[in-house]
Amino acid sequence: MLVLRSLVASAQVAATGSIRGQVLADGKPLELATVALPGTALGTATTAQGYFELREVPAGTHELVFSSMGYQAQRQRVAVRAGQATEINARLAATPAALSEVVVTGVSRATEIRRSPVPIAVLTRREVNLNSTGNVIDAAVKGVPGLSAVTTGPNISKPFIRGLGYNRVLTLYNGLRQEGQQWGDEHGIEIDQYDIDRIEVVKGPASLMYGSDAVAGVINMLPRLSSEADGHVHGDALMEYQTNNHLLGTSVGLRYAHNGWQYGARGSYRLAQAYRNALEGRVYGTAFRELHATATIGVEKRWGSTQLTATLYDNIQEIPDGSRDSLSRRFTRQVAEGDQDDLKNRPLVSAPDLATYRINPLHQHIQHYRLLSRTRWHLGTGELHTLLGIQHNLRREYNHPLAPQQAGLAVALNTYTYDVRYAAPTWLGLETTVA
Template sequence: MGRSTIANAEGYFGFPELKPGNYHLHVTHIGFKSFSKNIEVNLGENYLEVQLVESAILLASMTVEANPFKNGPLEQSQTILILDREFIQKNNGGTFANAIEKLPGISTINTGVGISKPVIRGMSFNRIMINDRGIKQEGQQWGADHGLEIDPFDVDRVEIVKGPASLIYGSDGMAGVINIAPAAFKQNGEIEANYSGLYRSNNDMVSHSFFVDGNEKDLIFRARFTAQDYSDYRVPAENFVYAGFLLPIFDNRLKNTAGTERHFSFTGGVQKNWGYSTLTVSGFNQQAGIFAGAVGIPNSYNLRHDGDHRNIDIPRQDNQHYKVIWNNNVQLGKYWMELDLGYQRNQRKEFSLPHTQGVGPNDFGNLALSLNLDVFTANMRLNQQHGEGGQSVLGFNAQQSVNRHSGFEFLLPNFQSFQGGVFYFREQRINNTLVWNGGLRADGAFHDIEEHLQPIFVRLEPTGEFDQRNPDINRSFFNISGSTGVSWVFKEDINVKFNLGSAYRIPTPIELASNGVHHGNFRHEVGNPDLVAERSYQADLNMALSKKKVHISVSPFFGYFDNYIYLAPAPRFSPLPGSSLLWEYRQNNAVFTGAELMSQLAIFKNFNLSFGAEYVYNLNLDTGLPLPLTPPFSTLTGLEYKIPEINKQVQNLYFFVESRRAATQNRVDRNERVTEGYHIWEAGLGWDLTFKNNTLQFQVSGQNLTNAVYFNHLSRYRLLNLPEQGRNISFSINIPLNIR
């Protein structure tokens, strides 16, 4: 129900005025394993004794919890990684997606430094669902150059489900789900404020974020404002090769990669003993330059330094994402009802020069493409506890989308889309060591896509004729999916989880009806109106050993995909200027398999070693080739030493060193580049400084400390042979203020 409290020095805590019913209690403390238990509260006073188990593992900011509804003990259901605010702050790279890529199985697709999106087990775009405050984040996520429009400072808790999650969340949960949840509410009478600042030397990024959170007589409120500004970023190279030409990089900076961001959110509502109801209004505003050589054909002239590393020129993106979310959590006897309603408006504008696209004077000026998406979402879940050993969830999801476009270019037509589904999930304890879960889901959807006629220009002058870029398309879909799994606790220290699931995904309007140059991908993309829904059959195994000084988790996975949708080059050239080959959406059968390893070892007191590894193997069963944009095998090794207390003023001093190794990715699709492996280093230190009953948190860290020249296989600038960022020094400060 969103409440939190802090135990006193003797360890006593309490939640006054709770209604009789079933609740889920979660207890955490640094140096101990987290504790989770379902409890039934009756009339009168209720007492509970909790004894935590000591753990020498210091990485308390990353834990493993229960099922997606957080209603059961830790050994139940799917494995979910939980990241708290400490982890996000420590790894803030300017975007939310970059903050979570240190987890095994998580990668990012980047366009420069301000635009990134997550990849789970080699899959991204509409195969990953991002839920913000219970509402599916809907934007133009089908594009590799379309970033995840989430304020990285406005994230308090992240729950990551890897593997099929379509049963509970819907079509786009085929590869996994990332849930972004707010912090627990303050106690009555508490008011806190917070300032977070960040500076990154590579692109002179300056970030400021202000936050206030309080509870006044059960009226709860939160507000945040974030501002980020950054300049052209630096690379450890003075030139690059594109289409056989050696082109310069002046001052080691990529021209026109600067950006500016302004974000806000406000939450208000009530919290009572029956639950809570809150309304959140938020806005994401970003203006980001696109490297001058990314649209059209790069040449020495348009790459020349213009005298200002902070100006944002053409080509550029202007992105706005506004959300209104109404969250309700209501106790109905022994049931809990969760009702989330949301409205989103995503406005994406891309600016470029018309003549570079073969277009003359037009009514849109330099506005190449404008996509305006309105989305209405409704989710309801009814949770029931079946004694100490079971629980069930009955729910539905519904979503209505309307997209409108403008600009002198064409890529995606106007469309309306609806999709919705109902599901039932049950989890039952068989005995003290074995837990079973399973469920079914039924979904329906339809797309109403409008015909688009594009004016034809000859020598930059309109001819009065039109080219049909796509016809009217009306498609409907229906799917049934299900999943089941078991969790076996062996000798208390070993937990084995095995899940089987049949997931699905309906083709999106961009896959059915696109027909234009997608500059973020440097190609002409053509949809296929005859695509059918994808179907996957996936198996996920997680084996975890957790002792006082060691934690090891191994997660192999396998998936067979029927009618997997992907882009492939066609055997003909595009007739449009600024492009080469046509790329078509196709369907083939495919397999995905691989594994992740996550381990932590307390070598001695306050000194931890961590090691993570990930590998993804996929194969197009019809062509015999790998699928594109597959992350390479990589490892992340870290050492951390922590001194809990130096004196009353300086506490929680820690040092860390991390080493990332990525293998050469030579398993590539046709016309996809092989990317050489790399080895980069990161290190840093942080500490808390107590000042007048407030604790200031500082961190200094360095990324790519050796200024290595390396390429990220998933970077969109990889297609231009542009290396990743050079050496970067980051400074961060966090100042919490206890107002009352």
Template sequence: MKKIHLLLIILLYTFFSVRSFAAGLAEFKGKVIDAETQAPLAGATIYITDLKAITNTNAQGEFILKNVPSKGRFLLEVRYIGYKTHSQYIDLANPVSISVALETSIIESAEVVITGSPFSSNNKTNSLSVVSIGKDKIAQSGGTNLIDAVSKVPGISQVSTGGAISKPVIRGLGYNRVLTMVDGAREEAQQWGDEHGIQVDQFSAARIEILKGPASLLYGSDALGGVINIIDDIVPAPGDFNGSFTSTYSTNSGLTASSLMLQGNDNGFVYRGRASYKNAFGFGYKDAIVPNSGFNEFNLNGMVGLNKSWGYSHLSFSRFNTNIGLVEEGPDDAGNYLNEDGDVISRSQAKDRKLGLPFQNINHYRAALNSNFILGEGQLKTTFAYQKNLRKEFEESMDEAGLNLDLSSYTYDLKYYFPNAGKWEPAIGVQGMYQKNVNEGDEFLIPDYSSNNIGAFAYLKRNFEKGAINIGARYDYKKIEGKDLNFDGEEVFNGFNNKFSNVSGSLGFAFEIAKNLVLKGNAGSGFRAPNIAELGANGRHEGTFRYEIGNSNLKQETSLQFDLGLEYTAQQVTFGLNAYANHIYNYIYPGNFNNETIDTENENGSVETLPVYRFVQTDAQLYGGEASVDFHLIKSLHFENSFAYVKGINRADDQPLPFIPAATISNELRFEPVVKGLSDTYIKVGVSNVLKQARFDSFETQTNGYTLLDAGFGTSIQTKNGKFNVWVTGQNLLNKEYYNHLSRYKPAGIYNPGRNVTFGINVPFM
């Protein structure tokens, strides 16, 4: 498998590098002006996503995109602060100079160009429900990790384990039903675990696209619930070299987080490097600090590549390293945390940044080669990636890991986009992955295993003057082999060899039924093969407070979901309304049935009784929706409101599904005054109302509703190197004690984090 991947890469590079010498060079020129005053706009950003081509307008509002192909049809994007983002298709075979008239805007709309679909497209012609969150909002959220930073988006929630670990949940579906894409490749980091977060540097994300609903057509298994697409920074314009330093401090856990980035573009040779570090002691609520809930991270990532007339090719690489403390017990009846000797752990002891037992050590290595080769007027996009996830859990010794998992993943993704004139847009693709997991420790939760899967799809989009329709079909095949294991004379795992296959499809439309009013609809089927824990788990996993037993006879999950959305965008008001119904066949979930328990021996020799959770299947129904209304009555004042609700039903007995987030109402008032000498100044106040979750499975408990108050402010100072940003974000300012229904610490009686204030700066240089 390794040799096949390497050979493909060498052949592609040899062929297209030779071809690039003969590729036609072209320039594309234009001008950007104010639509009302006709004045030129200096400093506007011009970008073609499919070519990674970028430039800026000069003092006369003029721009030149150099080293672009001599033919081909591409989506051009023009951005300028205070104006609506403009996008239009251009034909490089007819390089007529264009004039773009930007309209002023008082709404902070999301990016209009969506990249998580076969063709980069304007959101108005995209039938899927996609939300885009920019870098500024991610930074200003005050989140302790990347998923925490986007968890307030309507329809998005998180399974949290303290401040270090957050797993995305989209419309009630999480774990291996949500696919995370990083550097163009699916992340593979043992996502089946409750306390296994995503292995991504929070500072490296320039934008996050969240695709809600089944995306198996484009991504295959594990995208049954949706996709989190993490997109890195756009490369600088040719001749530019710049960098930035970002640093934040959070009061709740003493979290210090800093990141240094340098990047440049030397006539199409592009490069970027980043180093980031985080360190936190235990998080707190009211007068308590949770001991051994701290964490630290040290991350390195970089990119080198070429942007030429034949397309682009970027090699990205990263090393994500983190140590995370695991909490085994909650407080006693008096609210105190005790050590092994039964003594109360003081606040000063709980603030110790040195982790104790048990804790996780995770190293995740990733290398991805992303390329787009221009073949005449068609395009061939390829992604080859290798990931190695080393996950260790230390329970009895600081030096020797008990659980020690070594997962290697090889993924490939090839898509060909046929030449098109803008009306019909066809594409085909093939994707696959090979994995091998080995237990290196003397504690076992999942067996050694290997898996191999491949999928192929065809997609067709038809554009109209005021909308588009799309249709697609896909076939997937997956094989997974679990190894048997006998340890110390006892059988730990029974071997199995399972095969899964599926045909899925999607049909959607987007149409502007009136000025600024877009109706969207999509019907799609999803597919997910059972993960290794569901098939073969047998053991206790630290930090989960339970003993898990898998079932090798599980069938694959399939789903059928219908989405309908309505979006209105005007100068002073915007609203969105989305409704969905999702039927999942053979839905897999863990449950504690008949109060089954098992006695396990701790590292100190004592016996602990844990509930046994077995993986079972049922047909399930999830339905719900999201609504948002944003008022912009004057330019400097914004009032944003949203609501999200999901209901899950176990069709076997018409009882609630487990692990379904509660309904949420969010409101934010944002004031953006004009201050002389400053820019991007804002003051915001937000209120989040999480309703009571009274629908829960038999082994869960009710979660009461709660209200959280947030606030923040920030501003920018223009320097010769760019904008110097400062911000302050306050969360749970009333220090409310509450449980989130999806908190992994709720069963232990540990509240979610209390009041937290985050101070941040971003300093540009060069």
């Protein structure tokens, strides 16, 4: 067994070589220039002296791409021999004009902001974290003018664009339509806010590209993708605390990439007590517990790339009743049903019941499962993009005080999505997309 592994390792080493050299600009070394082999996961950045080295490059003829912000990209063909180091240098010329800003969306192609007929706003991960309050929609509202939300609790927000919302605003997760009973305002968006890398908001009609649900606009939430150095494990962890409702949030993520394969996983958990407002103090029925789990595996080779993502969302959210005592204006709780429920004589909610992480009997339980596959094939001068998605959404509402284990409402939604697009440049240099 040891001999066999040694022979395999020797064969792998013998079938690869390395590429090294220096990148110059205006006769001086160019630092942090990108050197990459298109269609593979091989790439690196130059040092302060402009030097670079790519290891474990398969033997054969390759096209090497040199690029840097403010300079024109350069392509050079290089022949790599097994067990040898090939040297190649590049000289980049400055770009005569500034580059236009490009939004890389999670759908079929990139969209240039300056040429788009409708306004497009982009929030980076840093801006999402700075604007974060209760959920990812509230963070987007703070960062994008013209975007608002209907909020029925610290964990429930539905986006509105120029006065239109619900089924008129399309929400996407990495290009996949978010199907989670979006027509109501008693449940939020089933997406892990700690896993979002950027948010793109299209403000205006986008039905031609996205379908009839995008009458008001589109909100595309792009998760973090693995782009780490080959053969190294990278991770991050964060914790969040909010004083208003004593929210406790934590998230841990791991990413690994090797030989074109990419792996990623993240787990997040949040819980909170009833939140406070200036007029009523703590609002009874607004505590929640929320669990997220995400796993991703992908591969990038010469033929293209593919990625498979699975997500789990589990949220237990209290239902705010809003009933109060007529004299003290303190919140009351429902303990009976039908004719036995006397609104005027309901018992008062005690202070300990307002300041607890325990979920009261009247609550809703929302679960959302998602399986997403995205694949890109290089076909000649064009590309074939496919998207396959399966979603299962389950919402149960426990609204019987005398039978707290019995769901008064149970709604299940299964959604199957597929999208196939072919994009190829025409003889005029324009892009043609066939869906």
